Amino acid sequence: MTSPTWRVELARDEDLAEVAGVIHAAFGPHNPKSDFEVARWQYRNPFGPMMVPVARVGDTIVASCAAIPYRGVIDGRPVRIAITGDAAVHPDHRGQGIYAALHRARLDAMAEAGVAAAIMAPNSNSRRATEGVGWMPLGTMDVLAMPVLGFRSADQAATATLPEVCEAADRLWERLGHLVQNGVTRDSAWFRWRYSRPGADYRAWLVHDDEGPAGIAVAAIRKAPGRSFAIADVLELTAARPALARSLAIAMRRELRGSAVALTLGALRDSDLGRTASAAGFRRLPARLHAPLAVGVVDPTGENPLLHQAPWSLQWGDLDHL
Numbered sequence: 001m002t003s004p005t006w007r008v009e010l011a012r013d014e015d016l017a018e019v020a021g022v023i024h025a026a027f028g029p030h031n032p033k034s035d036f037e038v039a040r041w042q043y044r045n046p047f048g049p050m051m052v053p054v055a056r057v058g059d060t061i062v063a064s065c066a067a068i069p070y071r072g073v074i075d076g077r078p079v080r081i082a083i084t085g086d087a088a089v090h091p092d093h094r095g096q097g098i099y100a101a102l103h104r105a106r107l108d109a110m111a112e113a114g115v116a117a118a119i120m121a122p123n124s125n126s127r128r129a130t131e132g133v134g135w136m137p138l139g140t141m142d143v144l145a146m147p148v149l150g151f152r153s154a155d156q157a158a159t160a161t162l163p164e165v166c167e168a169a170d171r172l173w174e175r176l177g178h179l180v181q182n183g184v185t186r187d188s189a190w191f192r193w194r195y196s197r198p199g200a201d202y203r204a205w206l207v208h209d210d211e212g213p214a215g216i217a218v219a220a221i222r223k224a225p226g227r228s229f230a231i232a233d234v235l236e237l238t239a240a241r242p243a244l245a246r247s248l249a250i251a252m253r254r255e256l257r258g259s260a261v262a263l264t265l266g267a268l269r270d271s272d273l274g275r276t277a278s279a280a281g282f283r284r285l286p287a288r289l290h291a292p293l294a295v296g297v298v299d300p301t302g303e304n305p306l307l308h309q310a311p312w313s314l315q316w317g318d319l320d321h322l
Contacts, residue, residue, distance in 0.1 A: 169213075233316065
């Protein structure tokens with residue numbers, strides 16, 4: 001794909017430092033993937049080929065976007081899926097239709113890599129171009145929250161290390177994976193990669209019952225924008241029963257007291273995660289306190305036009321919420 005001034009092609013490994021520079025120019029230093037190490041970790045992951053279309057003017061990269069491969073299930077069948085993101089156009093090169101060309105190249109790359117479904121959460125700048133190439137809405141992601149203070153004593157749940165979580169994840173997926181109709185395969189390979197991001201500090205919790213591992217939670221602490229306090233983003237919350245989700249929430253609040261003022265979590269309305277979070281004590285924030293995030297799905301192969309009609313199991317950490 002070309003124009004008189006730019007051309008689109010797939011990035012190579014040696015291009016990733018320059019891609020990180022474009023992300024820095026487009027979004028500033030606070031975007032995690034303005035760091036080359038973070039960009040390389042996410043784009044060169046163990047679940048599929050790197051799919052990062054770039055636009056060049058001469059030899060210089062001026063825009064990029066990405067599809068991040070995951071192992072997942074569609075209608076309960078093991079497949080390759082992807083999460084899209086990181087549409088970045090250098091400020092000096094906007095308004096030329098570059099993103100639309102990048103997005104088409106990304107769809108072609110996903111189809112070639114055998115991606116059965118791609119989850120997309122476009123922002124206001126990219127929504128129109130995304131809708132024009134088969135984006136099917138799944139719904140709006142709500143933000144739910146609960147204060148850290150005011151917890152009771154936790155009984156079953158406890159903090160865990162990443163190796164402990166990975167060991168438990170395979171057993172928990174064997175136990176609960178059949179309940180996931182569409183979504184990410186949440187086994188040890190997922191947790192080992194997803195929570196190894198360079199420079200990140202993740203906290204994890206496990207809960208057990210008589211059958212073994214029965215729930216996992218993972219959170220990351222960040223400063224609230226423009227505020228002096230921190231919040232804890234809950235990136236994973238899986239539990240076999242509502243009572244165990246409540247136990248995980250209590251353990252998180254106990255552990256994070258003094259480090260964060262609240263737990264927050266993103267979930268599609270009326271989803272399994274939304275119901276689990278509500279049972280754990282999370283409550284939906286009013287829309288005036290957060291920007292709504294529209295989440296949808298695209299079929300790169302053109303073979304499954306009804307992907308949006310089936311329930312999806314999505315965690316906040318799946319959607320590039322680093």
